[in-house]
Amino acid sequence: MATSIGAQPSCGRRFLPSSVLILFLLLLQLTNTASGIGVNYGTLGDNLPPPAAVANFLKTQTIINRVKIYDTNPDIIRGFANTGILLTITAVNGDIPALVQIDSARQWVASRIAPFYPQTSITRVLVGNEILHWGGEDLISNLVGAMRTLRQALDQAGFRSIQVSTAHSLGIIENSEPPSRCRFRSMYERVLRPLLQFHRETKSPFMVNPYPYFAYDPNSSKGSNFYLFKRPTRGLYDRATGKRYTNMYDVLLDAVYMAMRAYGYGDVEIAVGETGWASQGDSGLAPGMQNAIDFNGGLVRHLRSKIGTPLMPNRSFETYIFALFNENQKPGPLAEKNFGLFLPDFSPVYHVGVLLSEQSPRAGTPEKPAPGGSGGGRAAPVPRAGKQWCVPKQGVSVQALQSNINYICGQGIDCRPVQTGGACFLPNNLQAHASFLMNSYYQTKGLFLYNCDFAGSGMLTSTDPSHGSCIYQ
Numbered sequence: 001m002a003t004s005i006g007a008q009p010s011c012g013r014r015f016l017p018s019s020v021l022i023l024f025l026l027l028l029q030l031t032n033t034a035s036g037i038g039v040n041y042g043t044l045g046d047n048l049p050p051p052a053a054v055a056n057f058l059k060t061q062t063i064i065n066r067v068k069i070y071d072t073n074p075d076i077i078r079g080f081a082n083t084g085i086l087l088t089i090t091a092v093n094g095d096i097p098a099l100v101q102i103d104s105a106r107q108w109v110a111s112r113i114a115p116f117y118p119q120t121s122i123t124r125v126l127v128g129n130e131i132l133h134w135g136g137e138d139l140i141s142n143l144v145g146a147m148r149t150l151r152q153a154l155d156q157a158g159f160r161s162i163q164v165s166t167a168h169s170l171g172i173i174e175n176s177e178p179p180s181r182c183r184f185r186s187m188y189e190r191v192l193r194p195l196l197q198f199h200r201e202t203k204s205p206f207m208v209n210p211y212p213y214f215a216y217d218p219n220s221s222k223g224s225n226f227y228l229f230k231r232p233t234r235g236l237y238d239r240a241t242g243k244r245y246t247n248m249y250d251v252l253l254d255a256v257y258m259a260m261r262a263y264g265y266g267d268v269e270i271a272v273g274e275t276g277w278a279s280q281g282d283s284g285l286a287p288g289m290q291n292a293i294d295f296n297g298g299l300v301r302h303l304r305s306k307i308g309t310p311l312m313p314n315r316s317f318e319t320y321i322f323a324l325f326n327e328n329q330k331p332g333p334l335a336e337k338n339f340g341l342f343l344p345d346f347s348p349v350y351h352v353g354v355l356l357s358e359q360s361p362r363a364g365t366p367e368k369p370a371p372g373g374s375g376g377g378r379a380a381p382v383p384r385a386g387k388q389w390c391v392p393k394q395g396v397s398v399q400a401l402q403s404n405i406n407y408i409c410g411q412g413i414d415c416r417p418v419q420t421g422g423a424c425f426l427p428n429n430l431q432a433h434a435s436f437l438m439n440s441y442y443q444t445k446g447l448f449l450y451n452c453d454f455a456g457s458g459m460l461t462s463t464d465p466s467h468g469s470c471i472y473q
Contacts, residue, residue: 037303037354038066038086038320039341040274041076044327047344051079054324057346059083062354068273068320070129072112081119088124088320089113091150096128096139099146105153117159124163125150126273130209132188133171144194151202163204166195167273170210170252173259179311180240182255183262196265205271205318206260210252212295213277216286222248228291229298243310249275249299250309257311270312275299276322279349279406281335289350293410296321296341297352347400347455351407357455388460389472390442390452391435400457401434407454408437413444417470424470435465436472443473 041054049057051073058064066086069076080087091099091108098104113122127147131139143166151164170176172192174183184192199206218224225233227248236245245251253270260266277295281287299321308315326340326349342348351358392401409415417424418433426432442452452458466472 036065036086036318037063037300038068038088038318039064039324040068040070040320040322041324042070042327042330043073043076044330045325045344046329048325048327049344049346051076055080055083055085058085061346061356063356063359064354066123066318066320067324068126074116077116077120077122080121081116084121086121086123088126089122090126090129091146093128093131093135093139096131096135096142096146099127100142100149102149102152105146105149106156108150109153109157109159113154113159113162114157117162122162124165124204125154126207127164127166129167130169130171131166132191133169140191143191144198147195147198151198164202165199165204165207165271167207167209170208170256173255176215176252176255177236178238178240179243179245179251179254179258180238182258184259189263193263196260196263196268199268200265203269205269206256206265207271207273208253208256209274210249210256210272211275212248212252213275213286215248215252216291228294229302230294238310241311245310247298247302249302253317254309254311257309270317272317272319274320274322276339278335278338279340280338282333287335287338289406290410293350293352293406296350300353343399343403345397345399347397347403349403349406350410355455357453387464388447388462389465390439390458391461391465392431392438392454392457393459396434396457398430400455401430404434404454404457405430405437408441411441411445413437413440426468426470436470439465439472 039058048054054076058067065084066088067080068088068090070090071092072089077087077089089112091112095108099108113125116122127143127150128135128139131143135143147164147166154160154162154164172184172188174185176182196206198204212227216224216227220226221234222236223233225231226235226246229247229249231246233246236251237243238245243254245254253272256270257266260268260270277292278287279289279292299319303317303319306314306316308317321341323339323341325342325344326338328337330336338349340349341352341354348355353359392404405415415437416422418436419425424432424436438452438454438458442458445451449460452460464472
């Protein structure tokens with residue numbers, strides 16, 4: 001993530017002509033891109049799993065069906081072959097000046113895409129990242145030319161289904177509140193008008209990176225809930241449009257839409273390249289586990305509802321959450337290392353409803369995520385001869401224990417007994433604290449097997465784990 005203000009198996013018969021195959025893949029990708037939740041796959045960590053394992057995890061354990069990477073790492077592109085996961089790759093900023101030349105663009109396509117496509121479902125190439133906000137004049141002035149030349153090179157190679165776009169920070173807009181007043185900064189007009197025309201001609205999305213995280217103000221008159229998809233909130237009323245906003249995310253998207261409409265390009269699709277929330281930070285009120293749970297959980301529910309925004313109702317926006325993993329080698333403050341949904345061992349940092357085990361049995365109807373397991377809300381109670389308690393399995397990693405604690409404390413369970421001075425604070429270790437809280441969740445949320453699964457880390461026991469003054473329910 002750049003700090004903002006605001007990384008198919010062939011289904012044809014053996015003798016299917018290649019042109020027909022490419023057309024089929026185009027139709028398949030257009031169908032898949034209509035909806036879905038994506039994730040940004042960064043690699044600035046020294047403890048991350050191999051790409052093939054990442055691809056298999058996303059395919060078999062999550063509802064995430066698209067991935068965006070920040071380069072053209074061949075190991076990652078190869079790792080997603082034959083998974084059906086849609087992949088967006090990036091021509092790094094330094095490639096832009098050379099890509100305005102057709103020979104260089106053809107060579108780029110031949111070396112970065114042709115060896116992997118269509119086995120890997122590359123659906124888009126991004127030309128640079130947040131160039132208008134952070135790039136020098138040599139990059140800014142060549143951006144649209146590089147995009148057009150790359151589009152030409154892709155067409156000549158027969159890869160017409162692969163889109164070309166670029167991602168923008170919201171530093172390109174002058175203001176976002178209210179959305180009706182939003183306009184692009186005049187200094188970028190010379191680039192944005194031809195860029196939006198390119199998107200209209202090629203039917204590719206204008207990609208932005210809206211982060212309510214960076215606008216978070218707990219003292220705002222709108223209330224802190226406004227930034228976190230929470231209620232109640234005073235919200236924001238836009239008198240010019242008569243629209244009321246209940247969350248900052250919709251404000252930012254509609255602000256971009258109004259700026260595009262002011263240029264006459266309100267018909268161009270919008271995609272979200274990055275958004276997310278840090279679960280830990282050095283200081284301040286914005287980073288934090290509960291805020292990350294609230295925002296990303298609310299975002300997933302909002303996206304799956306397909307309700308759209310006040311100015312763009314009943315629309316589904318292609319969205320990439322930042323980020324897949326916590327990355328321990330990212331530069332900058334501690335928060336930059338802690339935007340991930342998952343730890344390197346694939347255990348969730350917290351639960352927001354993207355694991356398959358968290359899905360409702362009623363297709364397309366999201367519900368409050370369970371802590372793991374495969375059951376839904378209609379499962380039968382656990383058959384038992386007597387009282388049972390939920391405790392961690394032997395050998396569970398400290399990361400999994402901490403993840404369970406984080407999840408439980410974000411679900412309305414009273415965590416005070418394991419805090420300093422509480423009846424169950426001692427012994428002061430993760431095993432003991434997780435044991436008490438996992439049982440509290442199980443007893444409170446319902447005596448169902450899935451309420452003691454915790455992604456395979458929990459088990460039921462008939463031995464009362466109470467000790468001293470620490471009494472388990």
